Amino acid sequence: MRRALYSTAAVILTGSLFVAAPADAGNKHQSKAKPVDTSRLTKAVTVNGQLQTLRQLQVIANRNGGNRASGLPGYDASAAYVRAQLRKAGYKVRTQSFTFAFSRDLAPAELQQVTPAARDIETEAFDYSGSGDVTGTLTPVGLVIPPGEPGTTPSGCAPGDFPAAGAGPSVALIQRGACDFGVKAANAQAAGYDAAIIFNEGQEGRQELLTGTLGTPVDIPVVGISYEDGVALSEQDDATVRVFASTEVDLNRTTSNVIADLPGKTKNPDQVVVVGAHLDSVPAGPGINDNGTGTAAVLEIAKQYTKTKLDKKAQRPVRFAFWGAEEKGLLGAEHYVASLTDAQRARIYANLNFDMIGSPNFARFVYDGDGSSDDNAGPAGSGEIEKIFTDYFAKKNLASAPTSFDGRSDYGPFIAEGIPAGGLFSGAEGIKTPEEAALFGGTAGVAYDQCYHQACDDITNVSTRAINELGDAAAHSVGVLALSKQGLYGDQRRAKVSAKKLAAPRSHGHALTR
Structure with missing residues (x-):
């Protein structure tokens, strides 16, 4: 994941443990959609299924110089593994190659x-x-x-x-x-x-x-x-x-995105839900939390989505994407969005992004789509996506907290084009506060992930509890967006947004640029 700036200690924390702020704060986007039963999918997406992928990614890193960085053999092997798993599950898979400065x-x-x-x-x-x-x-x-x-x-x-x-x-x-x-x-x-x-x-x-x-x-x-x-x-x-x-340094290194779609038709083919996670690690380590955990969750959701036959009931298509070169500046997601025609871009209904959802000292951070914590609101519809997650956690009696919707992960290129987005994050190098420790457990004064961007981000560096809770929430969000007959807005149409592009903050190399 790109290094992020957090908005957590002085924000609205929601859930059974703590409720703050005026009654309507963070809840101004009330979904009109009827509840969607996603239990078949959330039950099918298991910790064990995700751990199987994480173990395979660790093996790949072990065999390829200890990392899975874009532009190096470990990434290519990771992409090959993901492609094979998706094809086995019935998806039509394509590789989207691009060059970047390595x-x-x-x-x-x-x-x-x-x-x-x-x-x-x-x-x-x-x-x-x-x-x-x-x-x-x-x-x-x-x-x-x-x-x-x-x-x-x-x-x-x-x-x-x-x-x-x-x-x-x-x-x-x-x-x-x-x-x-x-x-x-x-x-x-x-x-x-x-x-x-x-x-x-x-x-x-x-x-x-x-x-x-x-x-x-x-x-x-x-x-x-x-x-x-x-x-x-x-x-x-x-x-x-x-x-x-x-x-x-190599100015013309090649890497790729892996993009998977299901054959067949849905009732609303012009409402594509793009579910993504970055597949690359930094060169320093295997990247099992960053972002093996997001990759494992998205891959397991894709596999169980067809295995449970929920795709047969889908109201809109779901596209699963695994982005390359995120650690160099969201380059894979940027390339994908830039490659779309205006008509293709207009058909993207929403983007879901999962980046680091298994941090050992985890928090349940939800991207703050409505900007209620820091005025960094996303495009129209992002608040409704945020509410899918916060409502889910509240129903499970699990606390959650907003994290700044600042464009510093792969949803950034989507919101820059006015596409609503949302997702989950369990924390990186930031320090857990005493208030967060009271909400989520864990240790105050310690980083959410002490192995962030290091060689020790290996198979020992994940929390199975975080994978369980955030993985289920991720599966729930995919199920809601795919199966809801009324959709985010209750009218089967994405809300119109300004033709002017919403400028997302640029940073990184999952790293900061300033």
Whole structure:
């Protein structure tokens, strides 16, 4: 999954344990549809079925360098496995290939302060960083300490921010803020710097070790560090540092999406429900939670959807999609949406997205389609999709909480085209609050997934309880959208949306870009 910003601690939490805010908050989208019995599907979608897929993905990673990243053999093997399973279940499957800019670390990045006192500093290279081993003078660039509002620090955003590089090797110290990391790195390179360090901005949620993507390659090594380490470096007079990165970059690597449809007709063929999850991992690990869990849930739902013969009762088609290169910036989903004609795009009724639904220290986060927690509302219909999930959890006496609908996973390209979307998420590198621990269990003060984007994101790094509860909720949502005779709006038509595209925030490489 792309690194996300959470809206959880100070939001409306719904469920049997805690109810807050005015009576209509988060419930302004009242579905007109009659209840749909999805019990056959939710009972058929089991933890064991999902674990079988997760174990197979682990085997694939073990045989292919420890990962399943797009552009590497582990991804191709994962895609082949998914295709075979879908065809066996009766689907017509196609592979949609595309090229993308590939990047990975060939060795762990390193950062040391050499003078005035020697010390090692925790770091990671940015995606699309250049390779190099540079020891040089450190130059702070337009730092704001303490910082102002998030995303406002201008450090490195303009070429004129950079003092002239010295005669010897020079390293720029830059602060996260008002522009993309790639802009900062490119400006540093253009100003004659031999390497760059970008540290986190400093506000709540912007203090940890900074990782992300530059979006496009640069020639100099560029690494990220925490706000604390950045401040400590900035306070050193005439500091010298060593920056090391060893990376592989290929601007024309090929990967693919896997897309499955069922033969036959439904009553409303112009209302296609696209159910998706990203299939790739990061190069650092096997990605069993991120996003093997989403993949396993979507694949198991697809298999049981035909096995229970619910497809024979479907009111609208369901298309199951497994996206490539999500970790490089939602590239697979973006390619799919961009490849559609206007008429094809108009026939997509809704998008469901499942990204990391088995985190060990999990929460039950629902994408906040109506924007009730942070005003990040999705296109018309997204609130109704959100309510499918919140109503389901409430009926099961399970608490849920909204998470920002900010476009940072594969639903982003869909909402950018005005297509309603929704889905589930169990948390990534964010820290569980005491309030969330009271709601969901688990441990406060600890990340939802301590192995996020690491080699330890393996078959031991999932919660079977999370897989059970969120997997059933995912199956329920597919059943509702496929089987409901009245649909989301009670009139068999998707609500009209503005012709103006809704701009979704762009980030990542599941990684942040700014």
